[in-house]
Amino acid sequence: MGVTTKGDELIRATAQEGMVRLICARTTELAGRARELHGTWPVPTAALGRALTAAALLGALQKNDEKMTLRILGDGPLGAVVAQGDAKGRVRGYVQHPELELPPTAEGKLDVGGAVGRQGHIHVTRDMGLKEAYTGSAELVSGEIAEDLTRYFLISEQTPSAVALGVLVDVDGSVMSAGGFMLQLMPGADDTMIDQLEARIARIGPISQYWSTGKNACDLMEDLLEGMEPKVLASYQPEYFCGCDRERVAVLLKSLGADELADMRETQGGAEVCCHFCSQAHYFGPDELQAWEQELRCKAE
Ligand SMILES: [Zn+2]
The missing domain is CATH 3.90.1280.10 (HSP33 redox switch-like)
Structure with a gap:
């Protein structure tokens, strides 16, 4: 469909008459910007990039001036991971220990779970610009962030979801590509639909490598929701923006x-x-x- 192969982009869509909700985003540039600002080493770069991608996805669920803050407080050496996102696609975040080095996992991957820790909590705060803010929490599953967020949605919001977040870090430490998606089922979704979506998610493979074939967010939506009458509700460019003054x-x-x-x-x-x-x-x-x-x-x- 689209021809954009560069730049960050986010799409919010529904399918099957509103029973399926999808938010997907390519976030390579904003994850790279975060690395520059914070001087993160590879493992923290991946953790922060994933959290910022999650914040962009969560922000897309908000209205007007609402903000989402994601806090991942695990028992690992990285310390706190904080990321914020709003409905305009502006994200910002930080990790407590940006200069952290950890050996790769047994599969040769950046050990985000080991850095974050597997014990602890994920907190999601929805700030509606009023005095009160709503916070939901869940225990961490793996510290890999996507799985933790999936569990959060199930436990705290009773919404079955599939969340994928990925950051590919180059040998020089820079961000090669980043992105993610969040697929949620609304009441009424049947098992056949769930099986179909699961098969498609498996076929897509690691999200961090999805873009390397020249695909964009629109292609990702098609790959996930083809034949389910997807409707794009919003599409915009997320960016790293602090706004502190x-x-x-x-x-x-x-x-x-x-x-x-x-x-x-x-x-x-x-x-x-x-x-x-x-x-x-x-x-x-x-x-x-x-x-x-x-x-x-x-x-x-
Ligand atoms: Zn600032």
């Missing part, structure tokens, strides 16, 4: 209170806050901190 960081700093600000001013001569998501440093000088302290003390009186 000095003013928001300032609000965060002020919330620490006047005493804390005074302490930073006296001991560090100012405050420097480095954004977890994009590594940008936001600096605030002593005069600025002092002005806030006065402002906060006035308010308190």
Whole structure:
């Protein structure tokens, strides 16, 4: 169908009169951008790329300004993996230990499961821009992220799903390709349909290598949903976008209170806050901190 062989893309579709829901995405560029920003080594590059792809897929289920945050807290040496995505395809994320090296698995693959850990939890928070946010959780299965997310959907949202996430890292450490899909069954889906989808998923093979044959997201949709009357509901380009700005960081700093600000001013001569998501440093000088302290003390009186 399509002719695009480069660039990130995401498709949200339904099939079989709404009984099947599919979101699929090629995320090579955004996974590569994340690697540049965070200076990740191969295993963390793969873990972060998978989590960001998942965030793009989850974000596609949201409306307007809603945001999804995925937190994978396993007992492995990588530490926390955090990724956020919204309905506009903007994703951002980080891993706690970007410079981590692990031996390959017995199959010669990057050991994402070993890095994340097999004990722990996956948390998915849906932030609707109001005061309250909804968080669902599930125990980790393998730390490979896709399986963990599949279990999360079953346990926490009672939705049978198939999730595939893959990042192919080149010998020089750069991202060769990345992508994933999420296939969900709505009530009413029958066993024949499930068997058919399972066979197609198996035929597709590892998602990280799917694009190397020149295929795009539209081809992936066709390969999965052919003959099931797929309908594209949305299609757009996901991207790595942080959106942190000095003013928001300032609000965060002020919330620490006047005493804390005074302490930073006296001991560090100012405050420097480095954004977890994009590594940008936001600096605030002593005069600025002092002005806030006065402002906060006035308010308190
Ligand atoms: Zn940032």
